[in-house]
Amino acid sequence: MKDVAKHAGVSVSTVSYVLNDSGPVAAPRRARVLEAIRALEYTPNESARSLKRRSASTIGLVVPDLSNQFFALVAEGVEREASARGVLVVLCVPGATDVPEAQHAALLRGQRLDGVVYLSGTGTAPREILELADSGHIVLVDEQIAGFDLPSVVADGRRGAREIAASVLQMGHRQLAVIGGPAALWTAEQRLAGYREAFAGAGIDPDEVPVYTGDYRMASGERLAEEALTCAGPRPTALLCANDLMAIGALEYCKREGLRVPEDVSIAGFDDLPIAALLTPRLTTVRQPAAEMGAMAARLLFELIDGRSSDGDEYSEPLPAELLLRESVGPAPRG
Amino acid sequence: MKDVAKHAGVSVSTVSYVLNDSGPVAAPRRARVLEAIRALEYTPNESARSLKRRSASTIGLVVPDLSNQFFALVAEGVEREASARGVLVVLCVPGATDVPEAQHAALLRGQRLDGVVYLSGTGTAPREILELADSGHIVLVDEQIAGFDLPSVVADGRRGAREIAASVLQMGHRQLAVIGGPAALWTAEQRLAGYREAFAGAGIDPDEVPVYTGDYRMASGERLAEEALTCAGPRPTALLCANDLMAIGALEYCKREGLRVPEDVSIAGFDDLPIAALLTPRLTTVRQPAAEMGAMAARLLFELIDGRSSDGDEYSEPLPAELLLRESVGPAPRG
DNA sequence: TTGTAAGCGTTATCAT
DNA sequence: ATGATAACGCTTACAA
Numbered sequence: 001m002k003d004v005a006k007h008a009g010v011s012v013s014t015v016s017y018v019l020n021d022s023g024p025v026a027a028p029r030r031a032r033v034l035e036a037i038r039a040l041e042y043t044p045n046e047s048a049r050s051l052k053r054r055s056a057s058t059i060g061l062v063v064p065d066l067s068n069q070f071f072a073l074v075a076e077g078v079e080r081e082a083s084a085r086g087v088l089v090v091l092c093v094p095g096a097t098d099v100p101e102a103q104h105a106a107l108l109r110g111q112r113l114d115g116v117v118y119l120s121g122t123g124t125a126p127r128e129i130l131e132l133a134d135s136g137h138i139v140l141v142d143e144q145i146a147g148f149d150l151p152s153v154v155a156d157g158r159r160g161a162r163e164i165a166a167s168v169l170q171m172g173h174r175q176l177a178v179i180g181g182p183a184a185l186w187t188a189e190q191r192l193a194g195y196r197e198a199f200a201g202a203g204i205d206p207d208e209v210p211v212y213t214g215d216y217r218m219a220s221g222e223r224l225a226e227e228a229l230t231c232a233g234p235r236p237t238a239l240l241c242a243n244d245l246m247a248i249g250a251l252e253y254c255k256r257e258g259l260r261v262p263e264d265v266s267i268a269g270f271d272d273l274p275i276a277a278l279l280t281p282r283l284t285t286v287r288q289p290a291a292e293m294g295a296m297a298a299r300l301l302f303e304l305i306d307g308r309s310s311d312g313d314e315y316s317e318p319l320p321a322e323l324l325l326r327e328s329v330g331p332a333p334r335g
Numbered sequence: 336m337k338d339v340a341k342h343a344g345v346s347v348s349t350v351s352y353v354l355n356d357s358g359p360v361a362a363p364r365r366a367r368v369l370e371a372i373r374a375l376e377y378t379p380n381e382s383a384r385s386l387k388r389r390s391a392s393t394i395g396l397v398v399p400d401l402s403n404q405f406f407a408l409v410a411e412g413v414e415r416e417a418s419a420r421g422v423l424v425v426l427c428v429p430g431a432t433d434v435p436e437a438q439h440a441a442l443l444r445g446q447r448l449d450g451v452v453y454l455s456g457t458g459t460a461p462r463e464i465l466e467l468a469d470s471g472h473i474v475l476v477d478e479q480i481a482g483f484d485l486p487s488v489v490a491d492g493r494r495g496a497r498e499i500a501a502s503v504l505q506m507g508h509r510q511l512a513v514i515g516g517p518a519a520l521w522t523a524e525q526r527l528a529g530y531r532e533a534f535a536g537a538g539i540d541p542d543e544v545p546v547y548t549g550d551y552r553m554a555s556g557e558r559l560a561e562e563a564l565t566c567a568g569p570r571p572t573a574l575l576c577a578n579d580l581m582a583i584g585a586l587e588y589c590k591r592e593g594l595r596v597p598e599d600v601s602i603a604g605f606d607d608l609p610i611a612a613l614l615t616p617r618l619t620t621v622r623q624p625a626a627e628m629g630a631m632a633a634r635l636l637f638e639l640i641d642g643r644s645s646d647g648d649e650y651s652e653p654l655p656a657e658l659l660l661r662e663s664v665g666p667a668p669r670g
Numbered sequence: 671t672t673g674t675a676a677g678c679g680t681t682a683t684c685a686t
Numbered sequence: 687a688t689g690a691t692a693a694c695g696c697t698t699a700c701a702a
Contacts, residue, residue, distance in 0.1 A: 001679060011689045016681060023682090024687055046445040047391060048679035051382040051694050061426070066411045067609060072401040079401075080431040086438070088425045088447065091396070096415040103421070110381040112423065248613060255615070274402060278583060280590070280615035336695060346673045351697060358698085359671055383695035386678050446679095674701075679694105686689080 001042065008036035019044060050111070058088040059301060060113045062104065064095050064121030068245070069273045070290050071119060074141055077294025078117050085302065087114075101126040108136045115301045117141060117294070121216075123184040137304040139297045142288065144186040151304065153297040153316050157187050157270070160286035160321030161194025161242075162201075164268050167284075167325060168238050169202040172332035173266060176204075177228040177236035178211040179221060179246050188216075191242045191270060210236075214246050221249025229253070229265065237265060237332045244269035244276050244285055251279060251328070262330030272324055281327035289319050336377065343371035354379060385446070393423040394636060395448045397439065399430050399456030403580070404608045405625050406454060409476055412629025413452050420637065422449075436461040443471045450636045452476060452629070456551075458519040472639040474632045477623070479521040486639065488632040488651050492522050492605070495621035495656030496529025496577075497536075499603050502619075502660060503573050504537040507667035508601060511539075512563040512571035513546040514556055514581050523551070526577045526605060545571075549581050556584025564588070564600065572600060572667045579604035579611050579620055586614060586663070597665030607659055616662035624654050 005012045010029055017023035018033045025033075036042070050056045061078050063071040075091070082089045090113060092104050105128030107113050115137035118129065125145055132138055133150055140152035168176070178195055181188025196206035212228055214220030221241055228236055241247035247269030254261050261267050261281055269276060272287035296316055340347045345364055352358035353368045360368075371377070385391045396413050398406040410426070417424045425448065427439050440463035442448050450472035453464065460480055467473055468485055475487035503511070513530055516523025531541035547563055549555030556576055563571055576582035582604030589596050596602050596616055604611060607622035631651055 012680085013682080013689060013691095014687090017688090020681085026687065029688085043441060043444040045386070045679050046442075046447040047382055047386040048694090049681080051380070051386050051678090051696090052680045052682085054694080056382060058425070066401070066407040066414075067404055069402055069404065069407075072404075072407045075426065076401045076428055076431050079426050079428045083427065083432045083434050086434075088442070090393070090423045091410065091414050091426045092418065093411055093414045096411050097418045099418050099421075106378055107381075107423070109378040112381040252613070275610045275613065278587070278610065278614065347696080348673060348675095348698075349671090352672090355697085361671065364672085380695050383678090384697080386680090386695085387697050389678075672702080674699105676697105676699085678696085681692105681694090683692080684690090686687100 001044070004033065004036045004040055004042050007040060008032040054111065055114050056088075056112050057086060058090055058113055059298070060090045060092055060104070060107065060116040062092045062094065062116060062118045062120075064093070064119060066093060066096075069275065070271055070288065071121075073290035074119065074294035074297070077291035077296075078298045079294075080291075081295040081298035081302075087302075095121075102128045105129055105132055108132050115139070115305050117297045117301055119143065120145070123182065123186060137301055139301045139304070141293055141297045142187060146184070146186070151300060151315060153293050153300060154187075154318050155288045155293060155321045156318035157190040157286075157288075157321060158194040158197075160270065160288075160323065161191040162198045163194075163323045164270070164284070164286050165195040165198030165240055166201065167323060168240065168266060168268055168329055169198060169204070171238075171266070171329060173238040174204070174332065175234050175236045176209050176238050176240060178209060179224045179228065179239055179241045179250065180211050180213050181216045181242040181246075183213060185216070188242055195240055214242070216243050216245060218245045218249040218252070221246030222253045223249070225250035225253040229257075229259070235265075238329065239265060239267045241267065241269050244271040244273045244283060247283055247285070247328075248275070248279065251283070261328055263333065266329040266332075268329050276324075277326065279328070284326045284329040285324050287322040287324055289321070293319060336379070339368065339371045339375055339377050342375060343367040389446065390449050391423075391447050392421060393425060393448055394633070395427055395439070395443065395451040396424050397427045397429065397451060397453045397455075399428070399454060401428060401431075404610065405606055405623065406456075408625035409454065409629035409632070412626035412631075413633045414629075415626075416630040416633035416637075422637075437463045440464055440467055443467050450474070450640050452632045452636055454478065455480070458517065458521060472636060474636045474639070476628055476632045477522060481519070481521070486635060486650060488628050488635060489522075489653050490623045490628060490656045491653035492525040492621075492623075492656060493529040493532075494653075495605065495623075495658065496526040497533045498529075498658045499605070499619070499621050500530040500533030500575055501536065502658060503575065503601060503603055503664055504533060504539075506573075506601070506664060508573040509539070509667065510569050510571045511544050511573050511575060513544060514559045514563065514574055514576045514585065515546050515548050516551045516577040516581075518548055520551070523577055530575055549577075551578050551580060553580045553584040553587070556581025557588045558584070560585035560588040564592075564594070570600075573664065574600060574602045576602065576604050579606040579608045579618060582618055582620070582663075583610070583614065586618070596663055599668065601664040601667075603664050611659075612661065614663070619661045619664040620659050622657040622659055624656070628654060
């Protein structure tokens with residue numbers, strides 16, 4: 001920068017003024033500066049800038065797992081929104097590494113990050129992250145952490161669950177089973193609540209419907225489908241799975257056991273992962289607008305960072321979740 | 336930091352020494368410093384550090400698209416390796432935004448990034464990126480950019496292609512069609528070469544086998560499968576698709592048209608996306624060790640950055656690509 | 671072994 | 687309108 005100043009025959013402050021037009025500068029001199037910048041191929045040193053400005057123009061994105069397409073789509077949304085503002089996104093995948101989460105948190109405090117979009121996938125967060133919530137800025141996506149009132153962007157899972165359950169009931173199913181998500185997860189709870197509302201609405205006692213609790217992963221869907229379909233008593237004719245991954249597991253179980261879907265048993269998922277429409281049968285599910293959720297989370301985070309939030313913690317309305325009827329749910333077999 | 340020094344009754348340099356054990360410091364004083372750090376909840380300012388050290392401990396990761404699980408897995412590999420070294424990974428998804436790539440490149444020059452793991456997905460890169468290759472450090476993954484001799488991590492796609500084609504031939508197929516990738520892509524070229532080697536090895540004139548050129552996306556697989564299967568002359572009994580996405584498209588076409596796979600037509604893919612094993616029929620494919628490739632790219636990049644490379648440009652051996660025989664390829668129907 | 675002090679490249683506050 | 691100059695928070699000779 002000094003070189004640029006010299007080359008243009010001006011002072012460094014003038015160069016700085018030109019760079020950020022943060023000060024008045026006469027046209028001819030500004031031209032000379034610009035010219036010098038080009039000539040010397042000068043690029044401002046961002047480390048110095050952020051040191052001075054006390055802001056890194058960088059946010060963090062914490063996702064449990066990138067091979068889960070839901071998270072990947074959220075990440076895309078966040079990245080899009082951030083790069084539109086010239087903000088960098090630092091990726092953290094705590095699961096993929098054995099670096100303690102505390103270290104991730106240190107990043108934020110070390111001013112390398114101005115804020116964080118956080119997806120735990122577990123409904124809990126290490127103490128370090130929670131402490132950050134006060135000082136640093138943090139926005140959750142599709143989850144809420146019990147006992148903490150953190151800003152978050154969520155989809156209307158409850159409504160989606162109610163609708164998908166209602167539509168299954170409308171196909172004549174009366175023997176249902178729910179393969180739910182981890183009890184600790186807010187989304188799991190919401191979706192379960194939605195299912196139960198639909199049951200009640202159809203004159204079924206929600207407590208009569210067996211609920212198997214999984215962990216949102218494929219393997220648990222497979223295992224619990226087996227449990228649900230082989231247990232004593234009348235076999236369920238439809239499985240309500242709280243996410244697509246578990247629904248896929250259930251599908252795999254049926255495939256292995258030679259059960260036809262939906263003729264023998266109907267299966268519904270939740271999320272609308274890109275893969276859902278490619279399965280055989282195509283999976284009936286509820287679309288979570290993942291990319292939009294990521295984008296909205298980023299926007300919310302920027303508002304927090306800019307201190308432009310109306311007041312205290314900020315929330316967005318739940319985004320709509322759209323019911324997608326596909327082949328994996330069919331009419332109930334006649335009993 | 337000054338506060339810490341004061342609190343511990345030492346000088347700032349001593350604190351710095353303790354922080355990086357970059358200098359000798361007596362045990363009792365070190366303890367006092369540590370204690371002060373804890374007491375004051377001191378976290379070093381990383382912006383200042385990188386300003387001084389002229390290194391950001393941050394690398395960039397450029398991927399065309401995160402919803403493609405191959406890229407997502409590469410990203411996970413990169414992240415894992417980086418965070419193990421305390422290096423941050425900033426994510427860039429050029430496609431998801433309209434920010435000119437030039438701006439991305441400026442990041443590198445602005446010293447915010449020490450290097451970049453680059454996946455264009457197109458086999459080309461903007462001039463800005465290429466210029467970086469000299470000054471900055473860059474490693475490509477699963478591609479090579481024509482006309483430039485850049486360090487890269489690749490899988491042995493040629494061998495994989497040869498093996499999968501050979502195995503299809505061994506099932507008795509004689510009427511084949513290839514659904515290839517974009518001619519400009521190095522991987523597409525490699526895979527095609529592999530197929531052709533297998534054809535020649537089986538006594539088939541490679542030039543007799545029709546090649547339809549797609550763009551590695553699902554839609555093109557669907558369209559080209561139609562072309563291949565409805566063209567004049569004997570219908571192919573097997574489709575060799577240069578990646579899984581196009582194979583999935585082909586599968587979709589068959590599904591729509593009521594063609595049974597593999598009874599009527601066999602379909603082979605390439606990549607082994609996580610979804611491949613979940614399709615019906617399960618997709619025969621070649622595994623690209625995506626996460627390992629990402630990790631290796633990161634390691635290679637760190638070597639370049641540390642100047643620890645044996646000499647000039649550095650390459651890794653192609654990683655092995657493993658043939659996975661599954662249901663989508665079956666014996667040739669008797670003609 | 672420890673402390674002092676000179677930068678690292680910017681930005682921002684002042685005089686001019 | 688412009689130019690010195692003092693921070694920003696850290697590292698690292700160099701001196702003690």
